[in-house]
Amino acid sequence: MKKMLAIARWEYIEKVKSKAFLIGLLVTPLLMAGMGFLPMLFVSQEDKNTKRIGIVDESGEVAAAFSQRMGGYTLADGRPNFSVRVIGSGADVNDDTFKRANRMVVEDEIEGYVVIGETLSAGNILCEYRSKAGGDVWVGSRAEETLRQLVTERRVIALGLDTRLLKELDVKVDLRTVKVSQTGEKEEAGFMKVFFSSFAFMMMMFFLIATSGQLLVRSVIEEKSNRIIEVLVSSCTPTELMAGKVLGLSGLGFTQLGFWGLIGLAITFQTGTAIITPGNALLLVVYFILGYLFYSAIFIAAGSALNTEQEAQQVNSYLIILLVIPIMLALPAMKDPNAVWLRVLTFIPVFTPTMMALRIPIQSPAGWEIASTIGLMILAIYGAMVMAGRIFRIGILATGKTPGIAVLVRWVRTG
Amino acid sequence: MLTVSHLRKEFDTVVAVDDVSFEVRRGQIFGLLGPNGAGKTTTIRVVLNILEADGGQVLFDGKPFSKTLRGGVGYLPEERGLYKKSKLLDTVVYLGELRGMSRPKARDAALRWLTRLELADQAGRRLQEFSKGNQQKIQFVAAVMHDPDLVILDEPFSGLDPVNQELFKGILLELKQGGKAVIFSTHQMEQAEKLSDDLCLINRGRVVLQGSVRDVKRRHGSNTLAVEFEGDGAFLETLPGVRRAILYGNQAELQLDDHPRLRELVAVINERVELRSFELREPSLQSIFLEVVGGVRAGQQEAAV
Structure with missing residues (x-):
């Protein structure tokens, strides 16, 4: 027990000082903040300068009115948003007109030009925005809106x-989505908010497990490759060693979680909106711990069976796929949080923690689901620890060829 | 202190340790000798319970290995490595704690030993910044700092400069005088000859020679002629009456027949090279080693044919 604590302490202190840990600690919140704010930046990206655009009006009916209305939009500082020049209108539009217009775009005389179709009288009217970028939604939507207004007015007249x-x-129509929680209370739930919090929690779990998993694997491999493992194993039992490592790394996980929790609280107090209820937060912490322990066992087994850092990276990337899958499922899960496949996945221990991180902020799973997945996770952790212990005992001292699955199975059986 | 009886360890296809028995007493330095790959390290690992024996028994003061015994054992492994990124003092204290010392005690002991090995002023440096020799000293500290009754050192002298070799030797003799049992493995016979009280020579997993150094030498007779000369000594091997010659440039150790004609032999040698000195004495462990190990090998080759 004393030795286990000494090992835990060593692992904790040595790792907490490591660069990998610090990076994981700081980068994750930054990344999450980035993912939250970047889309907003893009959406509200208004023009800063007047844009020169052209117009080719094949109908020959609206060029002047269009130019005038487009010229009416202003930038934040009051300057006009667009300066429009008519390149061709009505009958004088021919192939040359387009060639000229294209050349003007290529030579940066104008940013792009709007093409209005030949007929405005019936059905859909054609409106194109042609520019170098091809995807200037801002100008396109302004042009579309302007044209729609113009044509509607003409038709009304x-x-x-x-x-x-x-x-x-x-x-x-002002659309609001409101989430009804289990206690029957209404809760405002903007799509972005739910998506963001779900995503944030999954990413947190992902980074938490991935960073400490890597650290765990590395520490075992280092001890194996420098053979200090012999000194360790002649000083204490493999069980003490493994338990100490898991304990130390769990401390590391809690440090990380605590730090992020503080950031979360700070944001909550700053903005006045909590991204998660205290009850759900508690539930998530439980799944964090369960997931952490489960993956610790898997990573420690991997580390003890492997011999080199390169092998470890390879195996790590496979293990990380298991963590990434639920992240990829975030969008479909938002659409249908009650889907059967979603529930089924929740019951597979490798996915349980991340799936729960995904599901809890969207819609609290039923009580029986929570109770049974927690029970299942505890069983899975026990099983994984026993298995990892057996692989660890043999693996840490094994040298030479990296064992295949068959050999690992034999180790687990004989262990 | 330590009784090893009929130890056996197999790996997939090889028997690495085959029926090895020996005994180490307190106040004794015990040399575990053998060529590379003889099974010395495997024997040590089994003794330390790092590997499980496939047969035989290891008893510490009559009792089998147990958890509580770990604190009474110190170990310097052959393959040396330390936590690269960690700091010297932190690491040594940690390794002391793993041997069951309390933190403050481990710290005191670590500082005392590091001072003795002239490393204390670098206590805060990262281990990767130390030379190989210094890393070895650091691991040596970890093997002895908790004042164990049994110290096992696997090739403790390899890679050390003469000054540090003397330092280590001094500490080993001190441990012996303090009533500790010391086992060290080596394939450098000179070290073994100078240091050990008892020895056990292993080859291909089997004990081929065992006993006190004096006994072993006596058993191999005293008909060894050590000569010092100037010139090319290659011919010494072919002289009549010389069973085997070990050449060291300007010196040679000649193993003679049972009834050597010493006077004639010396005369012949003196004719061919300039003889500086000669002495009839016990064979060195080196020559015994070569004879025994070489003989076994030759025997096995014959058997194979």
Whole structure:
């Protein structure tokens, strides 16, 4: 017991000082913040300078009005957003017009040009925005909106109606999604918020397990390759050694979790909105611990069976796929949080913790699901630890060829 | 102190240790000798319970190995390595703790030993910055700092400069005087000859020679002629009456027939080279080693044919 604590202490202190740990500790929240804020930055990316665009109006009917209206949009500082010049209109539009327009784009005389189709009278009207970038949604949507207004007005006038009707007919629908939690309370749940928190928790679990998993594997491999393992094993039992390592690394996990928790609290107090309820947070912590212990066993078994850092990286990347799968399922899970396949996956121990991290913020799973997955995880952890212990005992002293699956199975059987 | 009887350890296809028995008493330095790959390290690993024996018994003061015994044993493994990124003092204290010392005690002992080995002023440096020889000294500290009754050192002298070899030797003799049992393995016979009280020579997993150094030498007779000369001594091997010659440049150790004609032999040698000195004495362990191990090998080759 004393030795186990000494090992745990050593593992904790040596690893907490390591670069890998510090990077994991700091980068994860930054990454998460980045993923949360970057899309917002893109969405609200307004133009900073006046854009020069052209127009080719094949219908020959709206070029002037279009230019005028487009010119009406202003930038934040009051300057016009667009300066529009008519490249061709009506009958004088031919192949040369487009060639000229294209050349102007290529030579950066204009950023792009809007093409309005030949007919505005019936059905859908054609409107294109051609530019170097090809995907300037901002200009495109402004052009589309402007054209739609223009044509609608023209049609209203053509029908002999008053254009003031348009204002009357315009309906704005304000869509809000509201989540009903188990206690029956209403809870405002913007898609972004739920998605972000689900995603954040999965990423946290992913990074938590992946960083400490790597550290665990590395520490075992280092001891194996420098043969200090012989001194260790002649000083204490393999069980003490393994238990000490898992304990020390768990301390590391808690440090990480605690640090992130503080960041989360800080954000909560700053913004006044909690991304998770205290009850769910507690539940998540439970799954974090379970997942952590389960994967510790797997990583320690891997580390003791392997001989080199390179092999470890390879095996690590396979193990990490197991953690990544639920992250890839985040979007479909948001659409249908009750899907059967989602529930089934939750019951597979390698996925349970991450799946729960995904599901809990979206919709709290049923009580029986929580109880049974926790029970299952405890059994799985026990099994994995026993198995890892057997592989560890033999593996740490084995040298030479890296064992295949068959050999590992034999170790587990005879252990 | 330590009784090893009929120890056996097999790996997939090889018998690495085959029926090895020996005894080590307190206040004794015990040399475990043998050529590379003889099974010395495997024997040590089995004794230390790092590997499980396939047969035989290891008793410490009459009792089988147990958890509590670990604190009474110190071990310097043959393949040396330390935590590269960790600091000297931290690591040594940790290894002391693993042997069952309390933290403060481990710290005291670590500082005392590091001071003695002139490493104390570098206690805060990372281990990867130390030379190989110094790393060996650090691991040596880890093997003795907890004042164990039994110290097992696997090739303790390899890679050390003469100054440090003397330092180690001094400490080993001190341990012996302090009533500890010391086992060290080596394939350098000179070290073994100078240091050990008892020895056990292993070849191909089997004990081929055993006993006190004096007994072993006596058993191999005293008809060894040590000569010192100037010139090319290659011919010494072919002289009549010389069973075997070990040449060291300007010196040679000649193993003679049972009834050597010493006077004639010396005269012949003196004719061919300039003889500086000659002495009839007990064979060195080196020559016994070569004879026994070489003989076994030759015997096995014959048997194979």
